[in-house]
Amino acid sequence: AQSVAQPEDQVNVAEGNPLTVKCTYSVSGNPYLFWYVQYPNRGLQFLLKYITGDNLVKGSYGFEAEFNKSQTSFHLKKPSALVSDSALYFCAVRPSTDSWGKFQFGAGTQVVVTP
Amino acid sequence: NAGVTQTPKFQVLKTGQSMTLQCAQDMNHNSMYWYRQDPGMGLRLIYYSASEGTTDKGEVPNGYNVSRLNKREFSLRLESAAPSQTSVYFCASSPLGGLANYGYTFGSGTRLTVV
Numbered sequence: 001a002q003s004v005a006q007p008e009d010q011v012n013v014a015e016g017n018p019l020t021v022k023c024t025y026s027v028s029g030n031p032y033l034f035w036y037v038q039y040p041n042r043g044l045q046f047l048l049k050y051i052t053g054d055n056l057v058k059g060s061y062g063f064e065a066e067f068n069k070s071q072t073s074f075h076l077k078k079p080s081a082l083v084s085d086s087a088l089y090f091c092a093v094r095p096s097t098d099s100w101g102k103f104q105f106g107a108g109t110q111v112v113v114t115p
Numbered sequence: 116n117a118g119v120t121q122t123p124k125f126q127v128l129k130t131g132q133s134m135t136l137q138c139a140q141d142m143n144h145n146s147m148y149w150y151r152q153d154p155g156m157g158l159r160l161i162y163y164s165a166s167e168g169t170t171d172k173g174e175v176p177n178g179y180n181v182s183r184l185n186k187r188e189f190s191l192r193l194e195s196a197a198p199s200q201t202s203v204y205f206c207a208s209s210p211l212g213g214l215a216n217y218g219y220t221f222g223s224g225t226r227l228t229v230v
Binding site: 004009034036041042043044045046049090102103105106107108 | 119148150155156157158159160163173205207218219220221222223224
């Protein structure tokens with residue numbers, strides 16, 4: 001069975017500073033990895049995904065994530081955070097070999113960006 | 116494009132009452148899902164429908180039933196609501212869930228309180 005860990009309940013960062021949200025995973029075989037963002041009272045929105053190929057993937061709103069197979073991690077990063085990046089971020093994983101495997105979501109990390 | 120539409124947005128039920136949460140998507144997606152979101156627990160899958168005419172249990176199906184009415188609509192029913200079902204419920208859809216390097220498109224959620 002797959003699992004996802006987001007070790008930080010909350011990340012605090014000042015506007016303009018780099019932002020990192022951590023995610024580690026456990027899955028049989030190769031993973032499909034996704035990041036979603038949830039703004040208050042809204043549904044989750046897709047940010048980016050890793051399926052195969054280049055370990056560094058770029059997504060919406062200036063976010064990027066690096067797939068590290070040896071460390072089984074998929075950390076989300078943004079070079080310069082904005083106040084508007086304050087939201088709840090979810091990492092999700094599923095095994096590529098499981099035809100009807102459903103995504104396993106992490107518990108979420110609240111990002112607070114202060115002016 | 117409406118995407119995934121959920122109704123109602125808010126609901127308060129008394130213990131033992133029943134209700135149906137409605138979900139409709141207009142993207143011609145084959146697969147649909149119901150998740151619940153609880154603080155510190157991320158999203159947990161209740162039921163999913165791989166395609167029209169099929170439904171399967173997810174991680175936390177007890178106390179719920181679903182109906183895939185047609186390709187567009189996937190409803191979630193609580194037959195006898197309990198306080199433990201107080202949560203935010205999200206419907207999601209995906210083009211071909213079994214081949215998912217596709218992500219999900221989420222609705223905006225239903226906030227349910229059972230008193």
